Amino acid sequence: MLKRTHYIIAVLLLASLLCSCSTQLSSPKNDNPTNSEPAKTKVTVVVTQDFGRELILEQKIESGADTNAMSALQIIADVETKYGSGFVSSINGVSSQYEGPSQSKKDWFFYINGIASNTGARDYILRSGDVEHWDFRDWSYHQFIPAIIGDFPQPFQSGYQNKLKPTSVVYEEAFSAEAELLAKKLEACGITKVSAISYDLLSNEAKENSNLIIIATPHNMLISELNNAHKKHGFYAYFEQNTLILLDAEGNTSRKFVKACGLIQAAQNPWNPKGVGSGENVAWMITGTDVSSIKSAAEILITDNDGLRRTFSVVINGKELIKIP
Numbered sequence: 001m002l003k004r005t006h007y008i009i010a011v012l013l014l015a016s017l018l019c020s021c022s023t024q025l026s027s028p029k030n031d032n033p034t035n036s037e038p039a040k041t042k043v044t045v046v047v048t049q050d051f052g053r054e055l056i057l058e059q060k061i062e063s064g065a066d067t068n069a070m071s072a073l074q075i076i077a078d079v080e081t082k083y084g085s086g087f088v089s090s091i092n093g094v095s096s097q098y099e100g101p102s103q104s105k106k107d108w109f110f111y112i113n114g115i116a117s118n119t120g121a122r123d124y125i126l127r128s129g130d131v132e133h134w135d136f137r138d139w140s141y142h143q144f145i146p147a148i149i150g151d152f153p154q155p156f157q158s159g160y161q162n163k164l165k166p167t168s169v170v171y172e173e174a175f176s177a178e179a180e181l182l183a184k185k186l187e188a189c190g191i192t193k194v195s196a197i198s199y200d201l202l203s204n205e206a207k208e209n210s211n212l213i214i215i216a217t218p219h220n221m222l223i224s225e226l227n228n229a230h231k232k233h234g235f236y237a238y239f240e241q242n243t244l245i246l247l248d249a250e251g252n253t254s255r256k257f258v259k260a261c262g263l264i265q266a267a268q269n270p271w272n273p274k275g276v277g278s279g280e281n282v283a284w285m286i287t288g289t290d291v292s293s294i295k296s297a298a299e300i301l302i303t304d305n306d307g308l309r310r311t312f313s314v315v316i317n318g319k320e321l322i323k324i325p
Contacts, residue, residue: 039065042128045072047091049136051249051325052150052310056092069110069132070121086120094136104250109145110134112161113154115268116146118279127162130154133310141251145234146268147282150311152301153189155266155282156211165281166193168210170202170222174291175215178298182213185302207271212283215298218242223287226267232276233267236325237315244289246315249325257317262288262297265313265324288316 040062047056059076073079073091080090088108089096097106110117111133117124126132131151147155156167167186171179179196186194197206199216207222214222218239230238236247244257269281286301288294297316300308307321308314315322 040128041065041067041126041130043067043072043126043130043132045076046131046133046151046310047073047077047135048133048310049094051137051312051323052135052148053323055310056094063126067126068122069112069117069124069126072126072132073121073134086122088121088134091134091136104138105140106136106138108134108136109139111148111151113158114148114151114266115155115160115279115282116144116277118277124161127158129158131158135312138249141247141249142231142234142236144277145312146276147266147284148312149264149266149284149308149314152305152308153186153191156186156191156194156213157189160279163280164193166195166206166210167191167213168202168206169194169196169213169215170199171196171214172199172216172220175294175298178295178302179215181302182215182298208269208273209281210269211281212269213286214283215286215294217291217294218287218289220287222283223285226270226283226285229270233270235265235267235313237263237265237313239287242289244315246322246324254325255322257289257315259289260293260318262286262293262316263313264297264301264308264316 042062044060046058048054049056057076061072061075063072077091079088081087082089091108097104110121112124113131131154133151159165169179169183183194183196216223218227226233227239238245242258244261244263245253246255248254264286266282266284268276269283270276272278272280274280286294286297288297300316311323313324315324
């Protein structure tokens with residue numbers, strides 16, 4: 001009986017030793033069991049005024065994975081808010097202005113990747129690579145400007161709310177070479193879902209569900225549709241017959257061009273079934289008074305777009321780059 005008892009004890013000790021060895025092999029001792037770093041969000045925050053003409057600050061930051069647009073702004077700037085802290089009224093001492101119906105109205109508006117946000121800054125959760133752009137501007141003529149060109153190529157590279165639509169560079173035949181080169185430019189920026197499509201071959205599905213860059217004359221149906229709804233799209237430039245009319249911040253005519261003038265401006269895609277303001281995709285126009293000027297405007301995006309940085313829209317008159325409004 002004693003030998004049997006000793007045998008059972010020996011078996012139990014051996015089993016315990018084996019279990020201990022197995023545990024040590026599969027779970028090595030670690031004084032710091034969590035080696036991985038918390039996920040970081042890397043974004044760029046830009047602050048300008050007067051439709052991007054004056055740069056107040058621009059800074060790249062790293063923050064937590066669930067950082068919202070308001071928190072990111074507060075990291076780099078002195079911010080004052082109102083209406084329950086959801087509305088920015090002042091950044092670095094530049095404050096909202098509203099003196100009455102006959103006076104200028106100025107406030108802060110923000111864009112994510114060149115697309116006007118349809119949520120409050122506290123509700124927009126940033127993703128790595130986003131560009132958060134605040135601009136202090138006059139809104140007496142246009143309160144809503146759905147999209148801007150100055151954060152190129154962000155609308156096509158990062159999208160909005162972590163949703164990225166494919167990009168179609170739509171062209172009339174005279175601009176096929178420029179369209180192909182622009183598509184390659186976007187591919188070089190890491191944008192994989194991009195194609196150059198002849199206007200005649202553009203499907204309704206692509207028109208509704210893609211980001212569009214339209215290279216065409218003002219008489220093209222797509223350009224014409226955008227132009228005819230210029231107030232709805234927040235444009236400060238539009239064609240009236242064969243004349244390109246530029247407006248100032250208050251909606252007054254500032255200049256007119258009848259020749260040698262190109263135009264680049266952006267809207268949110270009006271053919272999206274959810275409508276302008278959905279934030280899902282954009283429609284850019286590259287057009288002008290003549291074929292040569294349209295080619296020159298496209299060339300700026302293809303080869304040297306630094307002059308477009310932080311702008312809302314531009315007119316190219318020969319060698320002159322005119323920021324509008």
